[in-house]
Amino acid sequence: MSKPQVLVFVDWYKPGYKGGGPVRSMMNLVDHLGDRVDLWFVTGDKDYTATEPYPGIVPDQWTRLPSGEHVWYASRTGRTRKAWQRLLTERAWDTVYINGMFSWWYSVMPLVLLRGQAQRRIVAARGMLLPGPMGQGALKKRVFLKAARTLGLYRGVAFQSTSADETASIQQWIGTDIPVHLVPNLPRKVDLSKRPARPKTPGQVRLVNVVRIATEKNIHLIIQSLHGLRGEVSFDLFGPVHHADYWVACQQAIAQLPANVRFTYRGPLPSEAVPDTLAEGYHALYMPNEGDNFGHTMLEAMCTGLPLLISDRTPWRDLERQQVGWDLPLNDLSAFTRTIQQLIDMDQTTFDRWSEGAFAYGLRQAQDPQALALNLQLFGA
Numbered sequence: 001m002s003k004p005q006v007l008v009f010v011d012w013y014k015p016g017y018k019g020g021g022p023v024r025s026m027m028n029l030v031d032h033l034g035d036r037v038d039l040w041f042v043t044g045d046k047d048y049t050a051t052e053p054y055p056g057i058v059p060d061q062w063t064r065l066p067s068g069e070h071v072w073y074a075s076r077t078g079r080t081r082k083a084w085q086r087l088l089t090e091r092a093w094d095t096v097y098i099n100g101m102f103s104w105w106y107s108v109m110p111l112v113l114l115r116g117q118a119q120r121r122i123v124a125a126r127g128m129l130l131p132g133p134m135g136q137g138a139l140k141k142r143v144f145l146k147a148a149r150t151l152g153l154y155r156g157v158a159f160q161s162t163s164a165d166e167t168a169s170i171q172q173w174i175g176t177d178i179p180v181h182l183v184p185n186l187p188r189k190v191d192l193s194k195r196p197a198r199p200k201t202p203g204q205v206r207l208v209n210v211v212r213i214a215t216e217k218n219i220h221l222i223i224q225s226l227h228g229l230r231g232e233v234s235f236d237l238f239g240p241v242h243h244a245d246y247w248v249a250c251q252q253a254i255a256q257l258p259a260n261v262r263f264t265y266r267g268p269l270p271s272e273a274v275p276d277t278l279a280e281g282y283h284a285l286y287m288p289n290e291g292d293n294f295g296h297t298m299l300e301a302m303c304t305g306l307p308l309l310i311s312d313r314t315p316w317r318d319l320e321r322q323q324v325g326w327d328l329p330l331n332d333l334s335a336f337t338r339t340i341q342q343l344i345d346m347d348q349t350t351f352d353r354w355s356e357g358a359f360a361y362g363l364r365q366a367q368d369p370q371a372l373a374l375n376l377q378l379f380g381a
Contacts, residue, residue, distance in 0.1 A: 016047035017271035045073040132290025200351040231344035238269040302362030323357035
């Protein structure tokens with residue numbers, strides 16, 4: 001039986017890593033499905049925020065990577081309607097798989113060119129229609145979505161969600177008659193055989209976040225919550241700067257933190273380095289984002305035995321009851337501060353219970369056979 005042929009449009013792909021979750025989602029698809037599905041990626045020739053192309057990449061032609069997938073690294077001049085039309089028709093694609101909602105070349109243009117055709121199309125909304133992300137640049141997004149519906153851009157298109165909340169958001173903004181497949185993202189393949197040791201001394205805590213620095217990632221909330229704590233606090237922030245003005249304001253707030261809090265920005269972190277970094281003796285992944293449809297970093301943290309301190313706007317819920325972490329409302333800043341103080345005060349025995357809870361929970365999620373089965377079904381494998 002021949003493999004399904006899937007043409008994927010995504011703004012960034014490896015060797016890029018600064019684009020965050022969507023890049024990781026696509027890499028995980030290849031790792032898990034590559035032996036059953038032929039994946040062909042159309043993407044840009046530069047990483048997120050980069051000004052120079054990837055070194056050693058030949059643009060505007062198919063390149064086969066060692067992991068088996070084919071990638072078309074489009075140059076700026078190579079992104080044309082004619083080039084996209086050729087890519088869409090050069091093979092008998094079983095599925096055209098589009099990542100995201102608002103990118104002109106990698107989300108909108110493929111749908112424009114395929115409008116009214118019988119070609120099977122799936123749009124992965126990637127959390128972009130959830131309340132938090134929709135609150136950023138809301139007017140422009142609403143105008144676009146209204147125009148897209150009026151023009152029939154999504155007629156005959158199916159959507160992929162990764163949570164019940166995301167399904168509801170797709171139906172709210174696109175329509176209740178749109179078919180939505182709830183298919184979870186696949187996790188990174190990592191060694192889950194042993195929980196890393198995490199030394200914990202009462203009176204001290206090490207927190208970490210790996211995130212794109214943008215308004216909806218709530219770095220300002222993190223900074224505010226670090227006031228009024230008793231004990232020594234270390235917070236390491238990894239990630240590329242997306243909203244420069246926002247980051248300037250955050251740096252000004254960081255300068256006002258008390259002496260017992262050490263806040264360190266460590267720059268972007270390559271994707272392959274994330275699991276080892278999260279295993280380096282931190283005590284919580286502090287990531288109170290406005291909203292996530294999945295949260296790869298959250299799952300990867302739990303798979304290293306790192307508890308989560310996150311918002312209640314992700315699929316990872318009811319964490320405290322399971323001693324996996326805390327999912328807290330964003331309108332209750334004091335709850336975050338109280339939880340950090342709880343972490344500061346923990347001794348080794350108490351912390352180990354939370355770390356073991358996170359590890360066991362992450363293991364169950366990462367090894368869920370249903371997720372793999374649903375992804376194979378999505379692509380007809």
